[in-house]
Amino acid sequence: MKKELLIIVFISFIFNLSGQSVDPLRTKDAEAQDIWVDSILKNMSIDEKIGQLFMIQAYSNKDKKHEDYITNMIQKYHVGNLIFMQGTPKKQAVLTNTFQDAAKVPLLIGFDGEWGLDMRLKDTYRFPWNMTLGAIKKDSLITEFGKHLGMHCKRLGIHVNFAPVVDINTNPENPIIGNRSFGEDKENVTQKAIAFTKGMQSQGVLANAKHFPGHGDTATDSHHTLPVLNFDLARLDSVELYPYKRVFDAGMASVMTAHLSIASLEPDSRLPTSLSKNVVTNLLQQKLGFLGLVITDGLNMKGAANYATSAEINLAAIQAGNDLLLIPQEIPATVNMIKKAIELKTLTEERVNFSVRKILRAKYWAGLNNYKPVVLENLHEDLNSIQDELLHRELVKNSLTVIKNKNYNISVTNLEERKIAYVKLGDDSGYSFIEMLQKYGQVDQVYSENLDGLIKKLKPYNLVIVGFHKSNSNPWKSYKFTNKELVWLQEISRENNVILDVFASPYSLLQVKSFTNIEGIIVSYQNSKLAQELSAQLIFGAFGAKGKLPVSIKNDFLEGSGFFTSNLSRFEYTIPEAAQLSSIKLKKIDSLATIILKEKMAPGFQVVVARHGKIVLEKSYGHHTDDTSRKVKNSDVYDLASLTKILASLPLVMKAEEEKKISLNEKLQDLLPGFKNSNKAAVSVREILSHYGRLKAWIPFYVATQDSITHKNLPAFYSNKQSERFSLNVAKNLYINKSYKDSIYKYIKDADQRTTAGYKYSDLGYYLLQEAIENEYQKPLNTLVDEEFYQSLGANRTTYLPLQKFPAEEIIPTEKDNYYRNQLVQGYVHDMGAAMLGGVGGHAGLFANANDVAKIMQMYLQKGYYGGKRYLKTETLDKFNHRYFSDMQVRRGLGFDKPQLNPKVKATCGCVSDESFGHSGFTGTYTWADPQSGIVYVFLSNRVYPTAANRSLVNSNMRTIIQQVIQDAIIN
Template identity: 70%
Template sequence: MKNKLLLLCLVAIVNILQSQTIDPLRTKDFEAQDIWVDSIMSKMTIDEKIGQLFMVQAYSNLDQKHEDFITEMITKYHVGNLIFMQGTPEKQAVLNNKYQALSKLPLMIGFDGEWGLDMRLQNTYRFPWNMTLGAIKNDSLVKQFGEHLGEHCKRLGIHINFAPVVDVNVNPENPIIGNRSFGESKENVSNKAIAFTQGLQKFGVMANAKHFPGHGDTASDSHYKLPLLNFDKARLDSIELYPYRKTFDAGIGSVMTAHLSIPSLEANAKLPTSLSKNVITDLLQNELGFNGLIITDALNMKGAANYATSAEIDLAAIQAGNDMLLIPQDVPATTRLIKQSILLKTLTEERLDFSVRKILKAKYWMGLYNYKPVVLENLNEDLNRVKDELLHRELVENSITLVKNEKQTIPFANLDHQKIAYVKLGDDLGYHFVNMLKKYTKVDVITDSNLDGLLKKLKPYNQVIIGFHKSNDHPWKSYKFKQKELVWLQEIARQKNVILDVFTSPYSLLQLKSFTNIESLIVSYQNSKLAQEISAQIIFGAIKAKGKLPVSIGNEFKAGFGIDTYDLSRLQYTIPEAAQLSAKQLAKIDTISKTILKKKMAPGFQVLVARKGKVVYNKSFGYHTDEKKREVKNSDIYDLASLTKILASLPLIMQAEEDEKIPLSASIQDILPSFAKTNKASVTVKAILSHFGKLPAWIPFYLKTKDSITHENSTKFYRTTKTGRYNVKVAENLFITSSYKDSIYKYIKEVDQREKEGYKYSDLGYYLFKEALEKKYNKPLDELVNQKIYSPLGADRMTYLPLKKFHKSVIVPSEKDDYFRNQLLQGNVHDMGAAMLGGVAGHAGLFANANDVAKVMQMYLQKGFYGGRRYIKSETIDKFNHRYYQDKKVRRGLGFDKPQLNPDVKATCGCVSDESFGHSGFTGTFTWADPESEIVYVFLSNRVYPTMKNRGLVKENIRTEIQQIIQDAIID
């Protein structure tokens, strides 16, 4: 036992000695460092030495008077350091170069950028707050954040960043730290602070641990008064000082001393700790052994400024043991007082030299022995990089925390069983959250001015997502619920299944008296665009929940707790580089869009690009028509034309093949006995799907319904109103007799087969597949595909007969028909044959937006699996994505189009793999998926507007030209 105690004592002594001997300001080439410092010190006057103690605040958004003031500080008072405050990076860079040129010695430039340069500067990058980062398990991500910020600081000529905050925020009511802290766990705070410091200092930018000896358990703001910490030394030692020891041992270069009143450390209750020799010299330097740069907190803060005159405060700070005075209020008076103190021997020149030497060592460490002006060219681009957003996304993805998941609601799995409403609470916007939720399935935004009205509107819904949105402007904004909101929340939760997602501090949840009726609870920490979008993706299982609470929510949820979720393989939404695609290359699609619109190849269109299961480009261009009254939105839906074949008929045929209801080897007479005595009886399903069944391309059925003399639609077949047997809607005010369907199938039975064997694209087989599927499953095709595919897939904007589901304004018109229906076709299918079947056919009739087309294509790419559900077996996908008649020069798979075999044919760009598949549509639509590159591409347009004679899009191969751009964008 004695030996064990002795060993522990020895270890403790060694640790103390090690901490006391660490000099974070010493460089590897310390001999050169010492020579540089000595050479400067030997030439400095007293005034120049005193000037090195000051770090004066400079602004890049003020007038010439302020610039003149800073110039005077540098040239007359030899101020050696500046801290830049508000402004712009461009102006700061200009002023930085100007002020450096005026200074005899290189200026140390400081900055207060805890979550990035955005904390002070416009048009710079904003990373998450510390509380958000505190929820991340992987500390290496925080180190990467430090690295990125280090690069930003270095690029802008900043040498010291006053971060990280290492205060352990154990007081939820702390008005000034809160979100700026990594949390309430001293270990987590220490680990995150060390990781950040290592990243920042890797690039020669000094980190700064603040606010010593610990500002985390205060109930007042030192900007306005002197906060009191009435704890004994043991408590301070065990919590507040813990992160400082750890960061000191890890080599942090500087520390900021706080304006606090701590009687257990300084008996004079009115003396701020920043001015206390007991705290700065005895505790910080001697006991903790810190040898780095010691800088006061801002001396314009009331916690210090109320103590004495500005000059007296500054002198007291130096006498206490600080090396540098941050934002002194009276440099001339302080200079005079320090010189007088040296004469009076109340301050020695040796004490002055001690701090000046440390400051110069720090400047050498920062690379100021080889000072270079800030390069102005490409500054904005270098401070707002793609890799910054990639990291930001990763930080947010790893922070969002699921803390309750009763009934395993999250992630949503069975979308066909969900009827979802969204209710917003809070005083900030939740637009990005709602918009992202709607990408996955139908989500209705429900509002009302009173609770009873809201609850009445919520009755039809079995799932309510409540988003609590508070301002994301800065971390000091209020995060609390209003009393009315708490009442509404609990009453909704009492009646409905609820997911509460708080886009603010986790401390907001302390107001909730009970979580009993809240089935699922998510903490998203901030109301940023990224937090909203990523949180929505977590709810739907596109991204896993990984975060852990950095603070406790009462006794209900302890710090460190968080529920991990699983990936349902749904599409994610991110930026191109996240999927190893070049945004710059994809921007060429925007350039092509101008050509399409200028040449009137189509009045408008949508383009979507996904890779590796991530949608990275989804844009809409132009207008619904050339009248330019309504711009195309991503939510608008298009007539898909022949894409219907692979998006509606084909997945059902695949399932029917698995169910042995429609085997590939079956003949037409097997699946439709009425064709037994026709010339098509023996044609196989495989041959038809491959367009090798000798079927004619199409039959213009509508021409057979026109009056032979007037060439108008015959009244024998049509009525302008729905009446009796004239009940099949063809278009607006045009109804065909229900019996005509029999005539259509009669014509198909009787039409001659092509004599010549070979490939011929034909719609007719899909008329037969529709009939067969409906008979096998005893359900209309539109209901069948919605039940089996679209509803569980969350493809709520993919449908037949869109006018029954959507307002006409969101449906993009196709053609101004002057040959059959004599009207603008909007919401009624363009294809004539499909129209005569009432808008539901196997070959055409489907409407959708690009996002929902991508869901089906991604399901195919994932071998029939999507959203946690298997729709089609992997082997079935492979079976259908195969050419069975390649030896006959047929490029088609089963239903799927495939890359051209003949180079002269432009079915694709010629740049996709042989495993790729897709289809094109007559109205100007196209979609393609490539298992090799993992790319899904969707192009939707109404190129048939104003008429189908508009063939520019086809003639110039625009759709495949865009496909080439996408392929060229791959950067891995």
């Protein structure tokens, strides 16, 4: 007895606290609260009072027998509180309403949802674990997280959520806390807990600080045994108890007492702290002054259940000072034992009244004085909202932590110099990671059964991204490397420039013996789809890293470590609302897609929508052809037709103009001396790019190479075999005489000019610009644009001559040509003139997927800057995105198409700004960018399948109708 008294005195001295100054259960209308509580309490029998002390388990995935059992416990034993476990939200809502109807006093519904309702319920939202959140420096995001979780609980009729975990995880081997903790730093843990509590309790849901007095430095799991903490009082005060003191002062409504053995607090080593009066009453309520609801940890857990019989444990918990018994066993026996204890005066009714009063006050605080049933309508939508997704993305983005960045490998720049491989370690999927990495450039997944084979395969690469992927199903899953993986990691790092991305607990890095040879390390914390996608975006600089390590990795990386990385202004991939677009309104594109496919306007197509540098829609519809065996994929490439003009020729013209190799005022006779005495000699570059040079629209060059009667290709011009003479590949097994290129330029030179001035769209000028550019730089157009733009842009799905780079099954066919090539055109340019040049034309010949087209358009929208590199000057983009002949009703800029001046012309939806620019293509392609709205729109199709006579896509204006949908989706 003297020893216990000494402990209490010492506790009083060491903590020397003023206690919680404000009762967290007291509402603003305290007088009304007291009246409601008193009116209920004074009419309760002793059995009804005892029933209020229980919070029993209820399941929404069990049968009618279980439902009847719970109803019986409520009606016969007056159980006043439930904690819902596994099941589904709709069934839980139905059962909650049923059980509330059975209760005389509204039930306080509890739930254990640390990272969201998903912790227990299917079809609900999952937010990140606390360890992930601990890496976030912006505590306002944690408040938002608490708010969202509170809204979810409130919507489902839950009044107390057993969160946050405020344990300081100082023991990396802790088997039960770990990822559930905000980290090892007491200040960070405290601030996160306060922020979370503020958010959740703002929604009228009680927060719960657990596991008092601190479960963070245990090596065993209290679910299975009684953990022992051999710390003195000074250590407990400075570490374990630190966050509790602070969260109590911040208004924490409830606390959970843990099943621990701590000799410095409770001399009886067998007695769990949850059942110790020294801990629950003397320390928690008297010395720390906690005035809120005191709830035990689950009394079915072995840490408590091994102490005595269930009824004895339940009684001991009340005698220790707990208010609410969580998951008590043997309810009838417990009721009898408590009543017997009152008779024997080892427990007083006043003591029971004290806890019941607090429970009733908590019920009033949670709004149960005005109880309303859970509304079933729109329940799923309310528990899985767009706002939840937006918050989740911000939480993950702000958590990603770069703890090593030698040579500034992160963010990755200079893609033209990189050859990148991805190697997967771990036993879980990395599919979303590699899929996202490949949106930024060529990243090859490299695999081998053995280490030697892998090292050999990695030889050609100068950057290797190693993803370590472990199960994300729950926080307790193993996060450790295998011995084999540790060896492989070291060997890969010894031979290569490596970025290691850890999609698991940061504690996994404790196994790594040396980080010397690893140039970059990212801790992504969890292997969720979203973490994989966002971490890949971080690597390529779509946004910068902000996270700080919440735990230490030996002396290599201390808690709080974390480098900021650069935002390189590359595309971020996200959801519409993140760019202030409505996902609901954008869904209309799906409806229009159905019409396009049903009416056979095109067999398939791709759509990309971006705003403010964020791709919010990237989707493929339909199939390659009317043979529905091959669906269109986002990575498939289309023949861009005339988009080639602004995506290949124009950037090179702008570059040449900047370098003063070409002048906009320069005449054709100066640009190409062979045109000196032609009728085009005085046509300027400005006029060509504006389609104001009086050039004919096009010339069907192929007709002159065919028999005029049979329309068959003449042997003088074509061969089915390649040779030095017949070297230019027109189509499959069809080669044209290389000398015919000269004839094409002669046809253009000799062609009549239009007699009247004015606007006339023409391909011919781009044949000439191609010749001029190739002459100036002494390189083929396709090589030049690839080297100067595509490689560094990461536009690795953009190319001329696609069969040299991609398998045929990744290239969308165009037309069933029965007039020239007499075959299905696939992998060869559809435009006849470009085909006769061997597939590389200034006006046509480029192939790409929609994602790559969007990159180039975004570079233009960002005034020549993308991915950390300036391609073109701002003034250059302004110069070319300008109408020079608008007084002559020419809507075009220099190369770029512009919105219509004549309302009858449907160049755009009529809904974009005058600053906007883009182009369309004959094969059914279209792209547009608007500096005013920040929108980039890409539509790629093969509407010329089966034949070019299929003009329904063009006649329906479907491409610009979709543009209107996008514009209408703008929220602000």
